[in-house]
Amino acid sequence: xxxxxxxxxxxxxxxxxxxxxxxxxxxxxxxxxxxxxxxxxxxxxxxxxxxxxxxxxxxxxxxxxxxxxxxxxxxxxxxxxxxxxxxxxxxxxxxxxxxxxxxxxxxxxxxxxxxxxxxxxxxxxxxxxxxxxxxxxxxxxxxxxxxxxxxxxxxxxxxxxxxxxxxxxxxxxxxxxxxxxxxxxxxxxxxxxxxxxxxxxxxxxxxxxxxxxxxxxxxxxxxxxxxxxxxxxxxxxxxxxxxxxxxxxxxxxxxxxxxxxxxxxxxxxxxxxxxxxxxxxxxxxxxxxxxxxxxxxxxxxxxxxxxxxxxxxxxxxxxxxxxxxxxxxxxxxxxxxxxxxxxxxxxxxxxxxxxxxxxxxxxxxxxxxxxxxxxxxxxxxxxxxxxxxxxxxxxxxxxxxxxxxxxxxxxxxxxxxxxxxxxxxxxxxxxxxxxxxxxxxxxxxxxxxxxxxxxxxxxxxxxxxxxxxxxxxxxxxx
Numbered sequence: 009x010x011x012x013x014x015x016x017x018x019x020x021x022x023x024x025x026x027x028x029x030x031x032x033x034x035x036x037x038x039x040x041x042x043x044x045x046x047x048x049x050x051x052x053x054x055x056x057x058x059x060x061x062x063x064x065x066x067x068x069x070x071x072x073x074x075x076x077x078x079x080x081x082x083x084x085x086x087x088x089x090x091x092x093x094x095x096x097x098x099x100x101x102x103x104x105x106x107x108x109x110x111x112x113x114x115x116x117x118x119x120x121x122x123x124x125x126x127x128x129x130x131x132x133x134x135x136x137x138x139x140x141x142x143x144x145x146x147x148x149x150x151x152x153x154x155x156x157x158x159x160x161x162x163x164x165x166x167x168x169x170x171x172x173x174x175x176x177x178x179x180x181x182x183x184x185x186x187x188x189x190x191x192x193x194x195x196x197x198x199x200x201x202x203x204x205x206x207x208x209x210x211x212x213x214x215x216x217x218x219x220x221x222x223x224x225x226x227x228x229x230x231x232x233x234x235x236x237x238x239x240x241x242x243x244x245x246x247x248x249x250x251x252x253x254x255x256x257x258x259x260x261x262x263x264x265x266x267x268x269x270x271x272x273x274x275x276x277x278x279x280x281x282x283x284x285x286x287x288x289x290x291x292x293x294x295x296x297x298x299x300x301x302x303x304x305x306x307x308x309x310x311x312x313x314x315x316x317x318x319x320x321x322x323x324x325x326x327x328x329x330x331x332x333x334x335x336x337x338x339x340x341x342x343x344x345x346x347x348x349x350x351x352x353x354x355x356x357x358x359x360x361x362x363x364x365x366x367x368x369x370x371x372x373x374x375x376x377x378x379x380x381x382x383x384x385x386x387x388x389x390x391x392x393x394x395x396x397x398x399x400x401x402x403x404x405x406x407x408x409x410x411x412x413x414x415x416x417x418x419x420x421x422x423x424x425x426x427x428x429x430x431x432x433x434x435x436x437x438x439x440x441x442x443x444x445x446x447x448x449x450x451x452x453x454x455x456x457x458x459x460x461x462x463x464x465x466x467x468x469x470x471x472x473x474x475x476x477x478x479x480x481x482x483x484x485x486x
Contacts, residue, residue, distance in 0.1 A: 032067075033080055040064040041088045042132040047098075047121045061136045065146050077153055078162040085163075085171040088129040098122040130171060134178055144182060144237045151175050152290035180294045183235060183243070188296075190303045193230040193245075195221055204242050205230065208287035211323060212262050219262070223247060226271040229279075231304050232287075233296060244296045246304055247283040250276045250312070254319045254446055256427040258282060258436070261321070278317040279308050298419050305451065318449040319424065322412050323431065324440035327398050330409075331391075331441070332372055334486070335365040346485040348390050355386045375437045387441075388428060394484065395426055395443050396476030406465040416447035417461045420454030423447060423469040426476065 040060045045053040071077045098121045105115040137143040154172050157163035193205055202224075206214040214220050224230045227250045232242035249261045252275050261282050281304075284297055308315055334347060348356065359382055360367040371377040378384055400423060402409040408417055417423070423445070430436070430444025448470075450457075457468050469477070 033083065036064065036067050037080075037083060037088065040133060041084070041129055042136065044091065044125070044127065044129050044132065047124050050124065058136075058140060061133070061140050061143065064133065065137065065140070065143070068146075068150070073153065075162065078157045081150075081154055081157060081171075082163050082165070082168060084130050084133075085167040086165070088133075089167055089170065090126060090128045094125040095122070098125045128171070128174060131174055131178070134175060138178070138182060144235070145241075147175065147179065148288050148290035150290070151179065152288070155289060155292060176293050179291060182237075183291065183294050183296065185299050185303075187236050188233045188243075188299070189236065189239075190300075190307065191232055191234055191240075191242075192307075193224050193232065195224055197224070198240070201240065201242065204287065205232070205245055208242065208245060208285050209247075209283065210285040211283040212258060223262070226269065227251070227276070229304075229308070231300070231307070233300055233303075242287050243291060244284065244286050244288075244300055246281060246297075246300050248304065248308070249280040249282055249321075250315075251278045251280055252276070254278055254317060254425070254448070255280045255282070255321050256425070256430055256444075256446075258321055258431045258444060259433075273312060273314065276312055277315060278319065279305075279312075279315050281318070281320045282322075297415065301419065301449075305449070318451065320416060320421070320445075320447045320449075321427075321430065322416065322445050322447055323436070324395065324399065324410060324443055324445055325412065326410060327395055327440040327443065328372055328438060330398055330402070331394060332369050335369050335372075338365075347394060349483050352386065352390055356383070359383045359386065372441070375434060378432075378437055378442065389479075390484070391441050391443070392426060392428060393476045393480040395440070395445075396473050397480040397484070399423060399426070399445060400467055400469055400473060400477050401480075403465075407461075408467065413445075413447075417467055418458060419449070420456070420458035420461070421447035421449050421468075422453075422457065423467055423473050425470060425472055 040063060042060075068077065068080065071080065098118070102115070102118045102122050105118045134147060137147055140146075151172070154163065154168070154175070158168065158172060193201060195202075202220060205224075206220050214223065222228065229248040229250065230245065231248070232245045234241055234243060249255060250271070255261060255278075261280070281301065284300070286292065286296070305318055308318075331347075338346060356368060357363045359380065360371065362368070368377075371383070377387065399408065399410055399413050404414075408414040413423070425446040425448075427444045427446070429442045431440070432442050436442050436444070453468075460466050460468070
């Protein structure tokens with residue numbers, strides 16, 4: 009009985025790979041991907057040899073990034089997925105059991121058989137690789153290649169997208185909170201860790217070692233999650249500023265000044281989450297950020313129980329692009345824009361010397377508008393209300409269009425305050441016309457806010473934001 013499933017596989021013959029694969033790649037995939045044994049003998053099937061998994065890892069890493077790896081991933085997804093014939097047979101047996109109203113045990117077994125055959129064959133390979141030493145790290149790297157290929161269209165199609173989803177779900181189980189360790193970064197942390205934290209900072213790039221020292225020094229905290237199978241390796245990093253009020257400007261947090269030697273706990277009443285960065289692209293979509301924020305809140309409450317407010321100071325990526333797109337589309341459709349009031353547009357056109365939107369769009373795209381104090385003053389009010397609407401009212405499938413807003417609103421935060429010139433760096437001006445936003449976490453309300461947003465798509469917002477939204481609805485039209 010132990011040899012039944014390999015014999016059945018031999019009788020049926022191996023799956024024929026799509027034409028075009030190199031003989032070495034064909035042979036590797038046939039050797040490495042364990043066939044799915046028949047349902048009846050699944051418990052008795054011998055475990056795959058570790059050597060086959062190690063062979064796959066070595067072969068894959070020897071391939072050049074780009075087309076060679078994309079070809080292997082495409083073959084794996086297309087030729088070693090679900091066996092549709094077996095799925096159809098199992099589904100028919102479920103329907104038959106329901107129609108014949110057989111005993112519950114028979115129906116449950118038929119459903120279990122169907123679930124079993126819905127597993128793609130490559131899932132067995134991923135499970136095998138996950139058991140290898142260093143295998144989990146390899147799977148994260150492989151998914152990063154997969155996502156990069158999907159983004160660049162180097163790999164495409166429903167089979168590849170399905171495999172990406174399967175691997176993401178497997179990684180979500182392997183990287184659940186029970187396997188994660190919270191670690192704090194200080195100036196005494198290993199140099200390799202400090203370097204990785206610096207290199208991975210995606211929101212506010214670290215300028216130099218003095219800047220890095222300040223970000224882990226007095227009135228600052230830096231934490232990351234690591235995994236028990238990849239100890240000491242930062243997976244996702246959260247930077248926190250300890251302040252006396254809710255910050256409205258990132259420059260005050262990351263400016264170049266020597267860090268004080270000691271911090272006075274009595275001056276600390278607020279924790280500002282100002283940067284969260286995923287260091288492993290292969291873990292995109294795996295729920296890590298939410299759990300990291302919750303763990304850090306608990307850690308800070310233990311260390312500094314006097315903290316009264318928890319808030320973010322967040323970027324607003326995509327706002328400038330959205331605004332320029334609106335200006336372009338409204339000009340094409342109507343010959344004029346209705347985002348500004350008549351008096352606002354009169355002032356803007358006088359300052360730009362252009363009755364159309366073309367010069368304004370150019371100034372927004374090149375950041376040149378901030379050089380004019382008069383134009384900045386005129387744009388202050390309309391940009392604030394447009395930004396409020398972008399965060400509060402612009403939706404994707406009913407949820408906030410902006411990905412950062414959607415993340416924090418899902419966590420149960422309140423859209424609390426929009427800050428004019430919160431990030432005056434060229435990067436901040438280019439991404440969001442210099443504006444930043446605070447998402448405030450009222451700990452006793454986060455669960456109910458999250459449930460409300462996820463179930464009813466309702467956004468909790470402060471009076472400031474709602475007032476700006478009302479101004480938008482009164483003065484602007486989309």
